[in-house]
Amino acid sequence: MIGDPVLRLSEVGKGFHGTTVLDGVSLDVPQGQFVALVGPSGAGKSTLLRLVNGMHLPDSGTVRTLGENPAACSRSRLRALRARVGFVFQQFGLVGRLSALENVLMGSLATLRLPRYGVMSYPRALRIRAVEHLDRVGLADRRFQRCDTLSGGQQQRVAVARTLLQSPELILADEPVASLDPAASMVVLEILKRISAEDGISVVCSLHQVELALATADRVVALRGGRLVLDEPAAGLAAERLREVYETARAGSAQAGAGDAQRDGRVGARDG
Incomplete structure (x- = not known):
């Protein structure tokens, strides 16, 4: 079921208000593959997914989705492309009544x-x-x-x-199980994995839960600080290696916080 790339990112960069969110990310996703996109909060996962269907445009590099460059599409062509790309959000987006x-x-x-x-x-x-x-x-x-x-x-x-009714060729799922309990999370992800395998639909699913990523994905891609730091088959990938992505990010945040505190202390001493 694995075929030609339906998604190709080449040295993609994106920033907001002077802050770099993605920095030189390159990634190919072949047809029929279930990819878990993991990384700490602020790593750039949601931004990457929104670049894929043209909700954001890259500052550098190129994105090709189902053979199209969303940044170069006319409004009507972008609408047609988005009809081929299903998007599953964390908030379900249903009409309750x-x-x-x-x-x-x-x-x-x-x-x-x-x-x-x-x-x-x-x-x-x-x-x-x-x-x-x-x-x-x-x-x-x-x-x-x-x-x-x-x-x-x-x-x-x-x-x-509802997404399947679109007959999508690619499904993007942005933290689809973040608000669910572990049992319900596994059910939803197993359904997405089965659909990917049965229909040959590529799925790129952002997740925080290391165990769920390893249990359901064909491939795990990790972002940290806007950079791609791991890209390996899920089979045989140790959970410890994946957790290091989060632990390194936390250590970096703690060091930055300590540096800020030291600078604040020096400023306070001078002011005193």
């Missing part, structure tokens, strides 16, 4: 000309597909249940089914 089925159907709105009100206003073929995708995430029996009565893990599975 609507049923699970109608929330999934909303994933097709970009392809429909007229507004839709209620499940029966969608074409029958779409309704059938929506139920099939709910079945794939284990929620076909909850299709008429209001989303605000579902658990967090169930809501995220509805969000995954």
Whole structure:
């Protein structure tokens, strides 16, 4: 199932308000691969994902997503590219008062000309597909249940089914299990992994949990301080090596804090 790259970043740099967020990141993701993107908070994971679908544009380097350069796309072409890229967010983005089925159907709105009100206003073929995708995430029996009565893990599975209705060629997931308990987290990630394997869809999923990354991903890519510091197959990768990415970042933060304190102390002494 592993094929040609669907995503290629070449020496990508990005900053905000004078602060470098990504620094010379190069990364290829082939078709059908599940990639866990890990690293401490502020490492640049979310920024990288937003560069992939053109929500941000790079300051340097190039991004090619499904053969397109988002930075060079016209508005209509960028819209078409985004229709091929599914995005699963930490916050589920569901309409709580609507049923699970109608929330999934909303994933097709970009392809429909007229507004839709209620499940029966969608074409029958779409309704059938929506139920099939709910079945794939284990929620076909909850299709008429209001989303605000579902658990967090169930809501995220509805969000995954909604993404699948787009028939994406690439799925980006930005901390999709950060607000879920460990059991629900594993269910959601195993569903994404199974979909990636069965459909040949590449998945790039940012995570904080080392154990989940190693248990579900084909490949682990780690960012620290905006730089790519590890890129290896998950099989055989020791959890200790992955934890070092976080421990080094914490040690650097502690040293920076100590330096700030020393400088503040010297300034205080001079002021005194």
